[in-house]
Amino acid sequence: MITDRTSHAEARHDGQPSIAPYPAQSRPDPVTRAFVFLTERAVSLHAAALLRIGYGLLYLTFLLREFPHRDEIWGPDSPWTPDLARELSHQNGWFSLLTLSDDRAYFEACYILALLTSTVFMLGWHTRVASVLFALVVTSFHGRAVFMTDGGDNLIVLMAIYLTFTACGRRWSLDALRRRLRESAPGRPGPESTDPRSGPSWQQAKMLRSQLTALVHNCGMFVIAAQVCILYGAAGLYKVQGGMWRDGTALHYVLNLDLFQPWPTLSHLADAHDLLIAIAGYVTVLVQVAFPFALFSRLKYVLLGLLIGMHAGIAVLLGLPVFSGAMIVADAVFLPDHALLRFACVGRRAIQRHLTARERRDLPRPRTVTEPPRTP
C-alpha cells in the first residue's frame, strides 16, 4: 500500500527533474522527506473508503441477521444479564451504551441507532462524526456481550476504532458526492474572490487542518496495515507450534466440529481427501507466516488472492461469514489505489453498459428533454 505509492512518487520525481523548483541534489534529508510524506497527502484513500464500506455493510448485515435474537444477545433479557455486564465493565473499564439502562425502549432505541449508524457510516455521510458513532456502537455492542463474540467481532471492533482516525469518507462516499456537486455549482465564489474565507488566516487554518488530517490518517492507515500483519503473523506462528498443523491433520479436526459444520456433506467430502487437507493446512500456515514479508513485493497479490480464497472457504465450509468478511475487508488495506480505481472503473463501465442496454429496451422511442410539457 504505502510502499507502492512512495516508490511510484519518487520514481516520477527522479524522472522529471526539470519541473522541480530546485535541482535534484538539494533534495531534503530522509527525516524531512518522511515528515513531508506524513503531512502532505493522505495515502490509500480508496482503500480507506473500501474498509469503511466493508465494515459498515458487514456490521449492518450482522445486526439485521441477529435482529430476531437481539434480546438474547444484547437485550435486557440476555442470559448475560445487564447486572453481569455492568459488573464486568466495572472490572475491565469497557464502556457500553447498552448497560446504561435496563429499559426495553432504551435498548430498542440503541438498536435503531446502531442500524442507522452502520448505514450512514457505510454511505459516508458526515463521515468523521459517523465513524466515531460507529466505533461507539460497535464497542458498546461488543462490550455488552463479550462472551458471545469471536475473532471476527474482535477485528471489527479494532478496525472501527482505527477508522475514526482515517479520512475514510474522502472517496466513494456521500460526502465526496456533495463536495463534487458544491464545487461544480455555478455562481459559487472561487478561492480568489473577496470572500473572507480567502484571507490569509483562513488559508493558514485550512492548510493546518489538511496537514493534520493527512498526518492522523496516514498514521491510522499504517496502524491498520500493521495490525493485519500482526494478526496473520501471530496466527501463523501459533499454528507452527501445533503438532496437528505440522502433521497436516489440523483441518481434519476443524472440519469435524459440529458447530462449524453447516453443510456436513461438504465437510465430509473435503475431509475424505487426506492429501488435500494436508496441503491446505500447510498452505494456510505458510501464507500466514509469509504474509508480512511479502508485502513489499508483487508476491503480495498472490498471497492476498490465496487468503481471500481461504476466507471464502471458511465462510462457506465453517459457517463463519462475519469472521471471513471481516478478514477479507481487512486485506483490502493492502490494495493500492490505482488497482482499486481500475476495479471501480471496470465495474462502473459494466453497470453503465447494463443500464444503457436496459434503457434502450424500456424506451423504444427516443424522447427529448426540450419537448414542451403538454398542458390540458
Added chain:
Amino acid sequence: MSRSDHDATATGREERQATGGLLTAPLTASSAVHQIDDRTGSRRPLLSRSAGLLVASAVAVCVMVTVTHLVLLFLYVAPTNTISTQYEQQINAWIYPYFEQNWRLFAPDPQSAQQQVSARTARTAPDGSTQVSDWVDLTAVDDAAIKHDPFPSHTSQNMLRRAWSAYLESHGDSDTSHSERARMLQEYLLNIAAQRLAARGDRTFDAVQLRVITTSIGPAPAQVSGTRPAQTPSNTRYLPWWQVRSRDH
C-alpha cells in the same frame, strides 16, 4: 522542530505539487487552480511559524503513539517472551480493554474434542417430593440450528460454546467459584440453561443440573491402520445442582 524544518515542509510540498498531477487527488487544499499556479512558478503561502511548530509537534506525537501502539501490540500478541514478561504491566495497561485480541485461531492445535451440553430440571412439590426431568440436549439444538444455515446466529454458534469454555477456564476441574469472574460465568451458564429450558415450556423448576459429555474427534482415516475405531473415547462431567432464582424463568 525548528524553522528550517517547517520551511523544508513547505518546499517539499511545492516539489510534490510541481511534479504535476502524478499523485492522484491529494487530500491537501490543492485545487486544480493551485496546481497550475505552482507550475507557473507562483509561490503558495507558507505555514506561519506557530502553525509549523504545531504540525511538527503533531508529527512527533503521532509517530510516537503509532510506534508505541505497534510495539506494545506486537508484544501482547506474540507468544510470551522475556520482554513481554518484564513489561507485562505496561503492555496490559495500554492494551486493555479496547485493544484486547487473540489470534490463536484453531492454534496451536484445533480442538480435537467436542462438548455436548445437556441440562435437566428439578422441582420440589409442596409435599416435599422432588421431580427430576429428562436430560435435554442443548448442544443438539444448536447443531440443528446451524445445519444448512449459510449465516448461523451467534446464539447457536457462540453462546453455549463460549460460555462453557469460559466456565472451564475459570473453574478447572472444580465446580466451586473461587473468583468473582468464575461466579459470574457460573451464573451465565445457569441463565443460558434455565432460559433454554423455560423456552421449551418447562417453567416451574427450582434447580438446574448440567451434564457435559466430551467426545474426542477420531483421527483422520489415513492415520488409523485398519478400520476406524467404532467408538471414540468420551468422558462425562456432571455439574452440581444449581438453585434457580424465580426471575430466571
